[in-house]
Amino acid sequence: MATLLHHMKPWMQMSIVESEVRMVTMVDQKVQAVHKRLDAFESSSIRTELDSLRADIDTIIGASTYEPESAPTTLAGDTMLDALFSEDTTQPESTRDRGKRPRSNHISDTTEEARAKNRER
Known part of the structure; x- marks a missing residue:
């Protein structure tokens, strides 16, 4: 066996x-x-993709050169600043003040009247 191996x-x-x-x-x-x-x-798909992107860019560039004739000539920044810093605007009510209101739907005059009626009874 060893010889065979x-x-x-x-x-x-x-x-x-x-x-x-x-x-x-x-x-x-x-x-x-x-x-x-x-x-x-990769070479065929990249070429196809590049051609598509170039066409899209050409379309975007061609569309962006159009300007409407009725474009406003005033500066929007000045309008915004005037609106923000003008003195005649009313300040919004703070949420803290809103929370301090009485939760009852009665006003103070009707509360006084109701108390007077209770005293008469």
Whole structure:
């Protein structure tokens, strides 16, 4: 049995080396095929995408040169500043003051009248 293993060992080692070489070669071929397909796909799809983007940019640039004739000539910044800092505007009521109001729907005159009626009874 030892003699048989002694003769088979070199053959098995050679077979292992040959199969490893075949596997490496096959993997390299598949990687190269995938790279070729990716290159072909990327170049065609990138060109198509670039052409589409260029057309979109040309459309945007062409549309932005149009100005309507009735454009306002006053500065909007001055209007905004005048509205913000003018003295005649009323200040909004703070939420704190709003919370301090009496929650009853009666006003003070009607409250006094109601108290007078209760005293008469």
